Amino acid sequence: DAKTTQPPSMDCAEGRAANLPCNHSTISGNEYVYWYRQIHSQGPQYIIHGLKNNETNEMASLIITEDRKSSTLILPHATLRDTAVYYCIVRVPSNFGNEKLTFGTGTRLTIIP
Amino acid sequence: ETGVTQSPTHLIKTRGQQVTLRCSSQSGHNTVSWYQQALGQGPQFIFQYYREEENGRGNFPPRFSGLQFPNYSSELNVNALELDDSALYLCASSSPEGTAVGEQFFGPGTRLTVL
Numbered sequence: 001d002a003k004t005t006q007p008p009s010m011d012c013a014e015g016r017a018a019n020l021p022c023n024h025s026t027i028s029g030n031e032y033v034y035w036y037r038q039i040h041s042q043g044p045q046y047i048i049h050g051l052k053n054n055e056t057n058e059m060a061s062l063i064i065t066e067d068r069k070s071s072t073l074i075l076p077h078a079t080l081r082d083t084a085v086y087y088c089i090v091r092v093p094s095n096f097g098n099e100k101l102t103f104g105t106g107t108r109l110t111i112i113p
Numbered sequence: 114e115t116g117v118t119q120s121p122t123h124l125i126k127t128r129g130q131q132v133t134l135r136c137s138s139q140s141g142h143n144t145v146s147w148y149q150q151a152l153g154q155g156p157q158f159i160f161q162y163y164r165e166e167e168n169g170r171g172n173f174p175p176r177f178s179g180l181q182f183p184n185y186s187s188e189l190n191v192n193a194l195e196l197d198d199s200a201l202y203l204c205a206s207s208s209p210e211g212t213a214v215g216e217q218f219f220g221p222g223t224r225l226t227v228l
Contacts, residue, residue, distance in 0.1 A: 043117070043203050043219025044156065087155060100146065100169055101205075101217060103155030 004088045009108040018075040020107050022088030025069040030092050033064060035073045037084040038106070044087065047073065083111045117206050117220035125226045126194050134189045134223045136204030144168070145187040146217060147179060148203040156203055162187055191225075199227045 005023040012018040024033065034049040048055055048062045050071075055062045061074040075082050087106040118137045126132050138145050144163045148156035158171035162181035176192040185206070191198055201224050205217040 041221075043205070043221055044217075045219065046216045049216075085155075100158045100161065100171070101148075101156070102158065103148075105153075105155050 004090055004104055006086075006088055006104060006107045008105065009110070011110050011112055012075075012078045013112050014080060015077055018078040018082065018109060018111070020073040020075075020086050020088075020109060021070065022073070023070045024088070024090045027068050027090050031090045032093055033062065033068075033071050034089045034091065034101075035060070035062065036087045036089065036101075036103075037082075038087070039081075039084040044103075047086075049093075078109075078111045080111050080113065082109065084109060117204060117218050119202075119204050119220040119223050121223060122221070123224045123226075125228065127228050128194055128196060130194050130227075131190065131192045132194060132225060134191075134202050134204075134225070136187045136189070136206075136220060138185045138187070138204075138206030139218050142206035142208045142218070143185050144207045145181055145185065146205045146207070147187070147189045148205065149173070149198075150201040150203060150222070151197075152200070159189070194227045196227050199225060201225075 032049050032051050035047040036044040037047055038044045048057055048060050050062045050064055064071045085106040085108050087103050089101055117139050120135045146161040147159040149159055150156040159173050159177055160170040161168045165181045178190045181187045201222040203219055203222045205219045207217045
C-alpha cells in the first residue's frame with residue numbers, strides 16, 4: 001500500500017468547513033483513497049473513499065487531484081462531534097479477503113466552539 | 114443490525130501471563146481483522162481471518178494467535194505478555210464478497226494493560 005503524509009494536527013471553527021489534506025505521491029493506478037476517523041476511545045469509522053473522481057456522501061466530500069498525488073477531505077459544516085483523528089489510507093480494495101488497512105498517525109482535528 | 118462487539122472492555126494482566134480477547138462480527142460479515150493500537154499511534158494490523166482461516170498477517174510474533182469460529186466470531190490470544198503489549202486491541206469485520214468498497218466496521222476495542 002502507498003504511503004500517505006498528513007499534518008499532525010489542525011483546528012477548525014465550529015460551523016466552518018474543515019479541509020484535511022493528504023499527500024500520496026506514490027499512489028499506483030489501482031489504489032483507492034480511503035478516509036477513516038477515530039473519535040476518542042472508539043474504534044475507527046469509515047467516512048468515504050474514491051479512485052479519481054470527486055466523491056460526496058452524507059458525512060463528507062473527497063477531492064482528489066487530477067494526478068492523484070494528493071487529496072482533501074472536506075467536512076462542510078464542522079461540529080464539535082467532528083473532533084477526532086482522521087486517517088487517510090490508500091490501498092487496493094479486495095473482493096476476496098486480505099482487507100488489511102495500513103494506518104499512519106493521522107491528523108488530529110479539533111473543532112473550536 | 115448488530116454492530117461489532119468486543120469483550121472485555123478493559124483488562125489488566127501481569128507480564129508473562131496469557132490473555133484472550135473476543136470479538137463478534139457484524140451480521141453477515143465473514144472476515145475479521147485484528148489491530149493493535151499503542152497510545153498516540155494509528156492501529157497496526159495483526160492478522161485477519163476469513164472463513165475460519167488465517168488470511169494475512171502483520172509483523173507480529175507467533176505468540177499472537179487467533180481463531181475464527183463457524184459463526185464468524187473471533188478470538189485473539191496473546192501468550193507470554195510483555196509490557197509493550199499494553200494497547201487498545203481493535204477488531205474489525207467486513208464482507209469481501211458482494212462489495213467492492215473494502216469498508217471495515219470496527220468494534221470499540223479492548224484496552225489491555227500489562228503490569
